[in-house]
Amino acid sequence: MIAMVDGDNFYVSCERVFNPRLEGLPVGVLSNNDGCVVARSRELKALGVALGAPLHLLPPAIRRQAVLLSSNYALYGDVSRRVNRVLAEFSPDVEPYSIDESFVGFTGFDPGALETHCHRLRETVRQWTGIPVGVGVAPTRVLAKVANRLSKRMPAYEGVCRLDADSDVTRRVLQQLPVTQLWGVARRTGERLALMGIETAWQLREADPKQIRSAFSVVLERIVWELRGHPAIELEDVNAPRQRILVSRSFGRLSGELGDLQAAVRQHATRAAEKLRRQGSLAQAVLVFLRTDPHRVCDPQYTNSQVVALEEPSDATPALLEAARRALAAIFLEGHRYQKCGVMLLDLMDAERRQLSLLDEPKDAWRRDRNRRLMATLDRLNREMGRDTVRFGLPHADSAWALRCQRRTGRYTTRWDELMRVRTG
DNA sequence: TCTGGGGTCCTAGGACCC
DNA sequence: TCTGGGGTCCTAGGACCC
Numbered sequence: 001m002i003a004m005v006d007g008d009n010f011y012v013s014c015e016r017v018f019n020p021r022l023e024g025l026p027v028g029v030l031s032n033n034d035g036c037v038v039a040r041s042r043e044l045k046a047l048g049v050a051l052g053a054p055l056h057l058l059p060p061a062i063r064r065q066a067v068l069l070s071s072n073y074a075l076y077g078d079v080s081r082r083v084n085r086v087l088a089e090f091s092p093d094v095e096p097y098s099i100d101e102s103f104v105g106f107t108g109f110d111p112g113a114l115e116t117h118c119h120r121l122r123e124t125v126r127q128w129t130g131i132p133v134g135v136g137v138a139p140t141r142v143l144a145k146v147a148n149r150l151s152k153r154m155p156a157y158e159g160v161c162r163l164d165a166d167s168d169v170t171r172r173v174l175q176q177l178p179v180t181q182l183w184g185v186a187r188r189t190g191e192r193l194a195l196m197g198i199e200t201a202w203q204l205r206e207a208d209p210k211q212i213r214s215a216f217s218v219v220l221e222r223i224v225w226e227l228r229g230h231p232a233i234e235l236e237d238v239n240a241p242r243q244r245i246l247v248s249r250s251f252g253r254l255s256g257e258l259g260d261l262q263a264a265v266r267q268h269a270t271r272a273a274e275k276l277r278r279q280g281s282l283a284q285a286v287l288v289f290l291r292t293d294p295h296r297v298c299d300p301q302y303t304n305s306q307v308v309a310l311e312e313p314s315d316a317t318p319a320l321l322e323a324a325r326r327a328l329a330a331i332f333l334e335g336h337r338y339q340k341c342g343v344m345l346l347d348l349m350d351a352e353r354r355q356l357s358l359l360d361e362p363k364d365a366w367r368r369d370r371n372r373r374l375m376a377t378l379d380r381l382n383r384e385m386g387r388d389t390v391r392f393g394l395p396h397a398d399s400a401w402a403l404r405c406q407r408r409t410g411r412y413t414t415r416w417d418e419l420m421r422v423r424t425g
Numbered sequence: 426t427c428t429g430g431g432g433t434c435c436t437a438g439g440a441c442c443c
Numbered sequence: 444t445c446t447g448g449g450g451t452c453c454t455a456g457g458a459c460c461c
Binding site (some may be wrong): 030218243244 | 426427428429430431432433434435436
């Protein structure tokens, strides 16, 4: 059996841990740039605010009534790690899946005692971290997701719901569940399934896996097997190195200035390089993209991207910055007002397994070693003394591309200075 | 005025090879 | 009228996730 554990309104719950006055109030957390609502407390949901609702389209009455906060990912990430440490007390097999969800394997545990065990798990997470979680237990991940959903919607379960593969309860649940509510089935697939007369999770479960595979894909076939209680989905290790690294942001306001774009691309490439070194990889190519604002239908639209290959695989910020600069120069057009740009690092490889070239000369090895030590020193300074203590190039003051996040609460668990605001603020 | 960011996997189809 | 066959690799794009 496997459990899916996930935080109730996770971002809101994190905020409430550090500000109990938010309990009982309609609270929302906003995306980057304070753009739209990405997490809602139960009270905010009750006011009819949809997930993803743009902030500027919320009725004034709701904006007055609700507490709307900028997102504070440093805080949420830290709380998430704490929750996972608690889960590890209950099983050696914890697989973090996203910032607010983890699978917990219970292979070899006494099936009869599982629910009691999960109730204790849930209470301990609440006590030690302050985060309320729901727990869904089932033989497969897809069913565990369904069970998790039930654990939150049906008060009778008190936060822990178990679904066995062939019980009457499972059948009734799946018969009432629209197929698009399943993990891995979204609108597009739902539309095509409806044409075949498959609208509930139960109907999908009863479909012929081979037929599903040929009409759709192996992905959907696996979901059929999982619904029947046969595990078919393995999770890739979230700690495995990423295969590509993307850093992008919408601008705080639109800009047509090359200088603004260059500054933003520099910043994104710098961040991407830090992520790259943290996971011990080298990049072989850099992609830069930019685009105008698709919501301004009257403005001329332009979107483009360019890949620049590096001369040799690298994790050195200057090499990546230079490639990004050239990529941007290749696609920048005067006369557009840009809304977003980003930098992607591609063809990543393990730094330990660099292919040595026959053409290498001693000075190449020396240069690489010097670069490596320079980057390591820079990362250490920025880690210990604060981000951007040492950086390449200067930031623009009041940059057009800077994020708006005026409603952010303190990063209480990772910044001493901001923790103090709890007491003084 | 104001609409997020960062990922993965799979498939189809083209290029290329012998 | 009929114009090989089989394989690999790569890329773009679709679909999905949180």
